[in-house]
Every structure is written in C-alpha cells, then in structure tokens.
Amino acid sequence: MLEIENLHATVEGKEILRGVSLTIAPGEVHVLMGPNGSGKSTLSNVLVGNPKYSVTEGSITFQGKDLLALSPDARACEGIFMSFQTPIEIPGVSMTKFLHAALNARRKYHGEKPIGGADFLKLLREKRKLVGLDAHFMNRGVNEGFSGGERKKGEILQMAILEPQFSILDETDSGLDVDALRIVADGFNALRTEKTSALVITHYQRMLDYLKPDFVHVLMNGRIVRSGDASLGYAIEEKGFDWIKEELNSTSA
Amino acid sequence: MSRHLTQQQKDALKEYLDLFEQNSRQIEGASAPMLRKRSGDALLRNLLEGKDSPAHYPNERFLYTDVAEALMTDYGLNIYCRRPCVNPAETYHCEVKGLQAATIYVHGDSVYIPDGLPQLLPEGTYLGTLKDCAEPERVRALFSDKAWEPDSSDPSNWINDMIALDGICLVVPDGVKLPMPVQIVNIADWALDMMSNRRLCIYLGRKAEADIIVCDHAYGENLQLTTSNVTLQLSEGSRLGYYSVEQTNEKTTRFCNIRAMQLSDSQLEYNSITLQCGTTRSTLTIMQPEHGAVAEVCGAVVAGKSERADNYVRVEHGGEGNSSNMLFKYVLGGKSVGAFTGEVFVAEGARQISSEQQSQNLLTTDEARVYSRPVLEIYADDVKCNHGATVGKLDETALFYMQQRGISEPDARMLLQHAFVNDVLQRISIPALREQLSTLVERRFRSGRAQCDGCRMIDLCKDN
Numbered sequence: 058m059l060e061i062e063n064l065h066a067t068v069e070g071k072e073i074l075r076g077v078s079l080t081i082a083p084g085e086v087h088v089l090m091g092p093n094g095s096g097k098s099t100l101s102n103v104l105v106g107n108p109k110y111s112v113t114e115g116s117i118t119f120q121g122k123d124l125l126a127l128s129p130d131a132r133a134c135e136g137i138f139m140s141f142q143t144p145i146e147i148p149g150v151s152m153t154k155f156l157h158a159a160l161n162a163r164r165k166y167h168g169e170k171p172i173g174g175a176d177f178l179k180l181l182r183e184k185r186k187l188v189g190l191d192a193h194f195m196n197r198g199v200n201e202g203f204s205g206g207e208r209k210k211g212e213i214l215q216m217a218i219l220e221p222q223f224s225i226l227d228e229t230d231s232g233l234d235v236d237a238l239r240i241v242a243d244g245f246n247a248l249r250t251e252k253t254s255a256l257v258i259t260h261y262q263r264m265l266d267y268l269k270p271d272f273v274h275v276l277m278n279g280r281i282v283r284s285g286d287a288s289l290g291y292a293i294e295e296k297g298f299d300w301i302k303e304e305l306n307s308t309s310a
Numbered sequence: 311m312s313r314h315l316t317q318q319q320k321d322a323l324k325e326y327l328d329l330f331e332q333n334s335r336q337i338e339g340a341s342a343p344m345l346r347k348r349s350g351d352a353l354l355r356n357l358l359e360g361k362d363s364p365a366h367y368p369n370e371r372f373l374y375t376d377v378a379e380a381l382m383t384d385y386g387l388n389i390y391c392r393r394p395c396v397n398p399a400e401t402y403h404c405e406v407k408g409l410q411a412a413t414i415y416v417h418g419d420s421v422y423i424p425d426g427l428p429q430l431l432p433e434g435t436y437l438g439t440l441k442d443c444a445e446p447e448r449v450r451a452l453f454s455d456k457a458w459e460p461d462s463s464d465p466s467n468w469i470n471d472m473i474a475l476d477g478i479c480l481v482v483p484d485g486v487k488l489p490m491p492v493q494i495v496n497i498a499d500w501a502l503d504m505m506s507n508r509r510l511c512i513y514l515g516r517k518a519e520a521d522i523i524v525c526d527h528a529y530g531e532n533l534q535l536t537t538s539n540v541t542l543q544l545s546e547g548s549r550l551g552y553y554s555v556e557q558t559n560e561k562t563t564r565f566c567n568i569r570a571m572q573l574s575d576s577q578l579e580y581n582s583i584t585l586q587c588g589t590t591r592s593t594l595t596i597m598q599p600e601h602g603a604v605a606e607v608c609g610a611v612v613a614g615k616s617e618r619a620d621n622y623v624r625v626e627h628g629g630e631g632n633s634s635n636m637l638f639k640y641v642l643g644g645k646s647v648g649a650f651t652g653e654v655f656v657a658e659g660a661r662q663i664s665s666e667q668q669s670q671n672l673l674t675t676d677e678a679r680v681y682s683r684p685v686l687e688i689y690a691d692d693v694k695c696n697h698g699a700t701v702g703k704l705d706e707t708a709l710f711y712m713q714q715r716g717i718s719e720p721d722a723r724m725l726l727q728h729a730f731v732n733d734v735l736q737r738i739s740i741p742a743l744r745e746q747l748s749t750l751v752e753r754r755f756r757s758g759r760a761q762c763d764g765c766r767m768i769d770l771c772k773d774n
Contacts, residue, residue, distance in 0.1 A: 105714050107710055108706075129710065130713040132714075133716035138715075141711065144711070145711055147705075147712070147729070149728075149730060149733065150726065150728075156715075158717050159715035168714065267526050291365075
C-alpha cells in the first residue's frame with residue numbers, strides 16, 4: 058500500500074529525515090516510536106504534503122502512485138488521512154459544513170455524485186455515536202471551544218466519515234484521560250478493515266495495548282533504527298531509548 | 311488626497327453651482343415641496359469663496375476618498391426629470407428569495423411605485439414619493455433639523471441637497487409595525503455618463519418598527535455617479551433595521567450619506583454589505599441626544615481588482631445610557647483599497663455611554679490595502695469605549711488542515727473567507743436576507759461575481 062524509500066526531508070533548511078525506508082501493507086498497523094525531535098511528526102507531515110516541509114531525496118509510493126507528485130488535497134482524496142497532534146480551530150466554518158465539503162470533495166475526485174444535506178446529516182448522526190460527540194458540537198466552528206479530548210474524538214469522527222485507506226495518528230493519545238483514550242482507540246479499531254492500514258505515532262504502552270500493532274519501528278536522528286513486533290514497544294516503555302542508542306554506538310564503533 | 315482643492319476641482323464644483331443657479335427656477339418647480347428649502351448651494355458657495363462657514367473640504371473625514379476628484383467627470387444630470395422609457399418595476403426584477411417585501415424601484419433618480427403597493431402596508435403608513443406626499447409641511451416637521459441638514463464635510467451631499475428633485479418617503483405612525491420589509495431597488499443604467507441624486511426619508515413614530523433593504527445595482531459601460539442622501543428619524547422606542555446591499559460595477563462611483571436621529575430607547579440595526587463596486591463611500595452619522603438608544607452598526611466589504619470601498623461611521627453620544635456597537639469586516643484582494651473610520655464622539659455631560667468598535671480585515675494579495683482608523687473624541691467621564699483593529703492574511707495552518715481533508719485550496723480559501731464575513735451576516739435579523747447574502751458572498755468568492763438568482767435585467771431603453 059505504502060512504500061517509503063530513502064526519504065530525506067528538511068524543514069526551514071534543516072535536514073530532519075535522513076533516509077527513511079518503510080513498507081506498509083494493507084491491513085497492517087505500524088507504530089512509530091522515538092525520542093522527541095527524532096523526526097516522527099516530520100515523516101507524517103511529509104506524507105500528507107505539508108508545504109512547510111521539503112523532500113530533498115527519496116520517494117513515496119501510495120497504491121502504485123507517486124505520492125510526492127500529488128497536492129495535499131489529492132493525497133487526502135486518494136485515501137490518506139492524518140489525525141493531527143494539535144487539531145486547530147477554524148471559527149465560522151461549522152463542523153457539519155466542513156465535513157460535508159470534505160466528503161463531497163472526495164466523492165467528486167472519484168467521479169461520484171455529491172451526497173445531499175439530509176443524507177449527510179444522517180451519516181453524521183450515525184458516525185457521531187462511534188466517538189460519543191453530541192450534536193451541538195457539529196454546529197460549532199471546527200474544533201471551536203472543543204477540549205483536548207473532544208478534538209481528538211473529532212479527528213476520529215472525521216476519519217469515520219471520510220473512510221481513508223491509510224491513516225496517520227500523530228500522538229492522538231497525548232493529553233487524553235483513560236476513558237477518552239479508550240473511546241478514541243475503540244473508534245479507531247472499529248474502522249479497521251483488511252484493506253486499511255495505519256501509522257501510529259505514540260510514546261505510550263497504553264496505545265500498544267489497545268491497537269495491537271503488527272510492527273513497531275524506532276526512529277532516531279531521522280532514520281528507522283529498529284523494527285520489530287509489539288514487544289519492541291514494550292521494551293521501550295520499560296527501558297527507554299538509551300539502550301538502543303548504546304547498541305547503535307557500539308555497532309558503529 | 312491633497313489638503314487643498316486644485317483649481318480644476320474648484321472649477322468642476324463651480325460648474326455644479328452655476329448649473330444650479332442657471333436652472334433654479336426649473337429645479338424649484340420640479341422639486342418635491344419638502345426639498346425646496348435647500349442649503350447645499352450656500353455651503354458650496356461659501357467653500358469656493360473661502361468664506362467662514364461650517365462647510366469644509368478637503369478634510370480628515372475624506373482622507374481615502376476624494377469626492378472633489380470624482381466630481382470632475384462631466385456627468386449628465388437629469389434636472390428635467392426625464393423618465394426612462396420603460397418602467398423598471400416591469401422590466402427589472404430583484405427579490406430576496408422567500409421574502410415578501412414592499413418593493414420600490416428607482417432608475418437613476420426616478421422613483422417607480424408599483425400599483426397596489428400602499429395597500430400592502432398598515433393604514434396610516436405613507437410609502438411613496440416625496441412629491442406625492444400630501445402633507446409635506448407636517449411630514450417635514452417630523453424630522454429633527456439636525457438630521458435633515460446636509461453634512462458640512464461632504465460636497466457630494468451638498469450637490470445632492472441642491473439638485474435632488476424627488477425621492478422616497480416612508481412614514482410609519484406610532485405603534486405600527488410594518489408586516490414586511492420595504493425593499494428599495496436602485497438601478498443605474500444610462501446610455502451616457504450620468505449622475506443620479508437620490509433622496510430617502512424615513513420617519514418611525516413612537517414604538518414603530520420597520521425593516522428597509524436597499525439594493526444598489528449598476529449596469530452598462532457608461533460612468534455612473536450616484537449620490538444618496540438618507541434621513542432617518544427614530545422616535546422613542548422605535549426600531550429600524552436598515553440593510554444596504556451593493557452590487558454595482560467598476561464604472562460606478564457611489565456616495566451615500568446617511569444621517570440618523572435616534573431618540574430615547576430606539577434601536578437602529580444598520581448592516582451594509584458591499585459585494586461589488588467601483589468607488590464607494592458610505593458616511594453614516596448617528597445622533598443619540600436622549601437616553602437608552604442602541605445602535606448596532608455592521609458592515610462587510612468584499613473587493614478585488616481596483617475597487618475602492620470606504621465606510622465612515624460617526625456616532626454622537628449625548629444624554630444617558632446610549633450605546634453603539636460597530637463591527638466591520640473587509641476581505642480585500644487584487645489591488646483593491648478599503649478604508650474604515652469609526653468616530654465616536656461623547657458630548658460633555660453625557661453619562662453611562664458605552665461604545666464598542668471592531669474593524670477586522672483580511673488581505674488576500676500583497677497589493678491590496680486597508681486603512682482602519684478609530685477616532686475617539688470624549689468629553690465626559692462616565693464612558694466605556696473599546697476599539698480594536700486587525701489586519702491579516704488567511705491562516706495557512708487552517709488552509710492546510712482543510713486540504714488534508716480533501717478540500718481543494720480554492721475551496722478552502724473560499725470557506726475561510728466566507729466564515730470571516732459570516733460574523734457580519736449573522737447579525738442581520740431577517741433570516742431570508744441573511745441566507746441570500748450568504749449565498750451571494752460565496753458566489754463572489756468563487757467566481758468574482760455576485761449575481762442573485764432572483765435578479766434579472768432587461769434592457770431598459772436600448773430596444774425602444
């Protein structure tokens with residue numbers, strides 16, 4: 058589904074990714090861990106085409122297409138979704154209007170008829186139940202006046218409406234209490250299919266418990282330095298990253 | 311703008327005075343009786359002769375709109391009251407979808423009252439031309455002199471006062487609430503460069519209520535200059551909604567001067583939306599000499615290309631417990647220029663005055679310009695006045711967030727700009743008008759044009 062090869066990227070002239078290679082197959086959930094500043098968020102922003110980030114080398118292929126050649130909105134319409142680390146407020150554009158526009162943009166991209174207002178509201182009502190967001194949130198501006206937890210639930214709701222093939226969860230668990238985390242994780246799990254896959258950035262074991270990932274990768278200094286199954290994640294939770302650094306140092310020495 | 315009139319500007323202004331003097335008999339004879347007591351000519355004469363008088367121009371209020379320069383074009387004037395050969399009420403159509411209104415058409419400066427219109431309104435209400443008003447003396451006396459007199463700083467208003475021959479008059483008696491809004495459709499579409507001078511007088515009796523929608527349209531390739539002189543008198547406890555929608559064109563220069571007298575406990579809701587224009591200047595002066603009057607003053611401008619839009623609002627607070635609240639939002643692209651001045655004057659001895667003023671501006675190109683000026687002139691202590699101005703670009707983070715959900719960049723821009731203007735639209739208390747303007751603003755952002763579905767234009771004279 059997604060093939061990243063030797064990806065190098067910079068932000069404001071500073072090289073952050075220094076040769077990332079990663080392959081994600083349909084149905085797989087990959088967790089990306091790593092110390093602060095290692096490039097996890099840069100990788101997710103590059104995948105979705107954030108214009109603040111520049112790719113200097115390497116390639117990304119998504120379902121056979123050259124992803125780097127596509128605009129951010131085309132990437133989204135192709136089925137890539139990112140749950141933002143800090144979802145921003147957009148005052149004046151209601152959640153309903155925003156999601157309706159987003160869904161119809163996607164339908165238009167695929168040559169499908171737009172969904173009408175009444176049908177969309179029905180769909181929205183159904184999907185809201187998944188994350189337990191009340192109807193009044195939908196009439197507010199996007200994320201306007203939402204608490205941290207409500208914003209993250211809002212991101213999962215958007216994912217449920219847009220039904221992406223590939224999702225990136227960028228520290229979706231941060232700032233959530235235990236109950237909210239369970240709702241978000243259950244929501245995500247309910248949307249998983251054999252054809253969808255995900256890249257989950259997290260610092261915490263709780264997320265591993267809920268998501269049961271197929272692979273865990275460790276990103277350090279802009280490169281993936283370790284890959285394994287969920288047990289790698291539990292080892293990091295227990296011992297931190299220093300042991301990996303030490304192993305790397307001894308190998309290079 | 312220069313601080314002094316050039317000789318050419320003086321000559322141009324003098325031509326208007328000469329024309330008035332040479333045709334004074336014709337003008338006197340053709341005028342509605344209510345307009346016969348004029349003072350615009352004296353103001354203009356005093357200015358040109360350098361005499362000591364209240365008239366002053368150029369002045370600080372017109373820093374960003376040069377009236378004298380605009381008046382240098384050699385416009386035709388319709389002082390012989392020639393009416394266009396076709397009744398615009400039959401050939402032109404402008405409506406707010408889902409809203410029944412009492413609609414009057416004005417082509418140039420000729421007013422057309424459709425048959426049966428007066429029957430739509432409650433007994434005792436007068437809606438018609440100034441000329442047809444049966445009791446001009448009595449109606450004139452309903453208005454405060456301060457509201458009626460011309461603006462001493464605006465030459466376009468003096469010229470209007472000199473040569474406007476007729477206009478529209480609405481008198482709503484005490485305690486009467488109009489069952490539907492009055493819509494005035496102004497059309498400028500002459501086959502030559504023309505000036506139209508329009509007059510609108512609205513009197514609301516005690517506890518009367520009315521909504522007025524004024525739509526300004528312009529068509530054709532010729533230069534059009536329109537001046538509007540609007541007098542509003544709000545008696546005790548009355549409420550007036552005054553909504554102005556401008557959809558003219560780049561050939562049009564529009565000067566609108568509104569003077570509103572608000573007596574005790576009256577409410578004025580003013581909302582002015584400029585969707586398309588050439589050069590437009592609205593001057594609104596609100597006087598609150600008594601107590602408990604409330605003015606909600608809002609406006610939005612969407613401009614591009616070389617359009618110029620200028621809103622000047624002056625509120626004169628006297629008395630006790632009066633308040634004003636202003637919100638103006640501009641979205642400027644191309645090489646357009648916007649200006650906003652909110653002038654709050656609090657008279658000596660006034661008490662418990664509150665005034666809030668916000669001017670927020672979005673510039674979508676590097677070439678667009680906005681000038682935002684709060685002016686506070688306060689001679690009393692018991693006053694709460696706030697003002698704020700912001701100028702910015704579209705939020706790039708929000709744009710990217712929307713694109714990440716699949717919305718194209720142009721659509722994301724449109725949604726954000728629409729949301730920005732929507733704050734002003736939300737303050738319109740007629741739901742159908744609010745809805746229609748929301749659609750028009752969206753169209754304006756999408757295509758650069760803001761034509762309503764309900765509006766259509768059939769050539770007024772060209773086929774006749």
